[in-house]
Amino acid sequence: MPDIFIAKYKELPKDQEQKRSNLTHFKNFVKRLTQYSSSSQKNESNLKIFSTFCINPTGISFENKERDEKTLLFLRRHIITNFFWVLITIILLLIPLFFVFLNFYSINPFRFIDLPSRFSYFFLILYYLIVLTFALINFINWYFNACLITDKRVIDINFSELVYKNISTTKFDLLQDASYNQTGLLRSLFDYGDVLLQTAGSLENFDIQAVPHPDRVVHIVEGLLGRRGNI
Amino acid sequence: MNISFFTQVLESFVLFKIGFLLITILYIIFLFIVYNQINSMDKIIIGDQGASIIKFVSLLNIILAASLFLVSVVIL
Numbered sequence: 001m002p003d004i005f006i007a008k009y010k011e012l013p014k015d016q017e018q019k020r021s022n023l024t025h026f027k028n029f030v031k032r033l034t035q036y037s038s039s040s041q042k043n044e045s046n047l048k049i050f051s052t053f054c055i056n057p058t059g060i061s062f063e064n065k066e067r068d069e070k071t072l073l074f075l076r077r078h079i080i081t082n083f084f085w086v087l088i089t090i091i092l093l094l095i096p097l098f099f100v101f102l103n104f105y106s107i108n109p110f111r112f113i114d115l116p117s118r119f120s121y122f123f124l125i126l127y128y129l130i131v132l133t134f135a136l137i138n139f140i141n142w143y144f145n146a147c148l149i150t151d152k153r154v155i156d157i158n159f160s161e162l163v164y165k166n167i168s169t170t171k172f173d174l175l176q177d178a179s180y181n182q183t184g185l186l187r188s189l190f191d192y193g194d195v196l197l198q199t200a201g202s203l204e205n206f207d208i209q210a211v212p213h214p215d216r217v218v219h220i221v222e223g224l225l226g227r228r229g230n231i
Numbered sequence: 232m233n234i235s236f237f238t239q240v241l242e243s244f245v246l247f248k249i250g251f252l253l254i255t256i257l258y259i260i261f262l263f264i265v266y267n268q269i270n271s272m273d274k275i276i277i278g279d280q281g282a283s284i285i286k287f288v289s290l291l292n293i294i295l296a297a298s299l300f301l302v303s304v305v306i307l
Contacts, residue, residue, distance in 0.1 A: 049281035061277040119247050122303050126255060129296055133258075136292065137265065140285055144272045157275060162268050167275065 049143075052076045053212045055220075062148060062155060063167075073149035073220055077142055077210040078192035085138040092131045096124060137162065147208045149221065154197060156206050174200050178221040180214035197221065248307045255300040262293045 047057040054074040062071075144159040154175065158166040175197055182193030193214035197206035211217055266289045273282040 047280075049284065059280075063275045063277070118307065119251065122251060122299065122307065125299055126251070126258070126296075129292065129299070130258065132292060133262065133265065136285070136288060140265075140269060140272070143281060143285065144276070146276065159268075159272060162265060165268075165271075 047074055050079060052078055053216075065150075066152065070151045071148055072151055072224070073147075073217065075147040075149070075208060075211045075217065077145060078190055078212045080186065080190045080192070081210050082138070082142055085135070089131060089135045089138075092134070093128075096127065147206075147211070149217075149224070151224070154206060154221075156208060168204065168206065170197075170199055170203065170206065172224055174203060175221070175225060176200050178218045178225065180218050182214055195221075248303075251303060251307065252300065255296060255303065259293065259296045259300065262289065262296055265289055266293060 047054050047060050051057075051074065053076075055072070057071055057074040060071060060074065141160050144157060146157045148155040148157075153169055153171045156166075156168045158164070158168075177198040178195065179198075180193050180195045182188065182191075187193050187210075190212075192210050192212045195206075195208040195211055195214050195217050197208070199205055208217070266286070269282065269286050269289055273286065276282065
């Protein structure tokens with residue numbers, strides 16, 4: 001029986017075809033990334049207090065998250081960047097003990113300025129509370145400086161000195177290039193560096209500082225941008 | 232001579248006490264700002280277990296500072 005109607009095969013315009021292939025590639029990459037994190041890196045999948053690099057973190061969300069949005073990567077500054085303030089805190093904790101030795105083992109560390117003993121104890125307690133607050137502020141400066149990479153966008157959270165808070169977001173469509181910079185002995189030794197995500201036009205670039213494994217971060221971002229197929 | 236000496240000592244004690252209480256009050260206000268900032272950041276990154284621990288430490292710090300203030304009002 002002869003066919004009544006056969007539609008002619010029309011080739012899609014090149015732009016549409018390109019978009020379709022990019023979308024398929026992107027979906028495959030996200031799927032592979034999810035599988036990769038759940039199978040080979042079980043120890044990195046859950047976010048902990050001191051986590052600095054976490055692929056496909058579970059149990060974490062953020063403000064204005066879309067329903068179908070998946071968090072693929074969670075980044076914080078490398079833990080070694082906390083070394084200096086930890087050292088300062090330890091020195092500050094030891095200073096009163098130093099004065100105790102200086103005053104021939106007298107418990108009152110402020111004896112040398114003739115401060116009455118009952119005052120000196122209160123000042124000592126206040127001093128240790130201030131040191132605790134110093135450590136806490138430095139810790140939250142590190143803790144809340146985070147970067148989240150989802151399958152749709154990049155979110156950079158900057159928080160410093162208690163008064164400065166900046167949350168910048170950009171979609172992957174607006175990202176053009178990803179590169180990293182790893183200079184210095186410490187950075188090479190502990191494998192951390194700065195990742196620069198360049199955005200299109202006059203938009204502000206993303207500078208994610210001192211993140212661990214910057215090569216892997218760039219690799220993942222480039223994969224999401226549709227440039228590389230393998231993780 | 233002796234009376235003026237004791238007055239001076241007493242004045243210095245009072246000054247010490249006022250100074251100490253002022254520092255403690257300013258410190259408590261500062262701690263409230265810290266706690267407020269932690270709270271606001273906790274709303275941005277949701278479901279983070281570490282943030283609740285930080286909040287607890289910050290709250291503990293406020294309680295300790297407030298206790299210090301109250302004890303110093305009574306004892307000093």
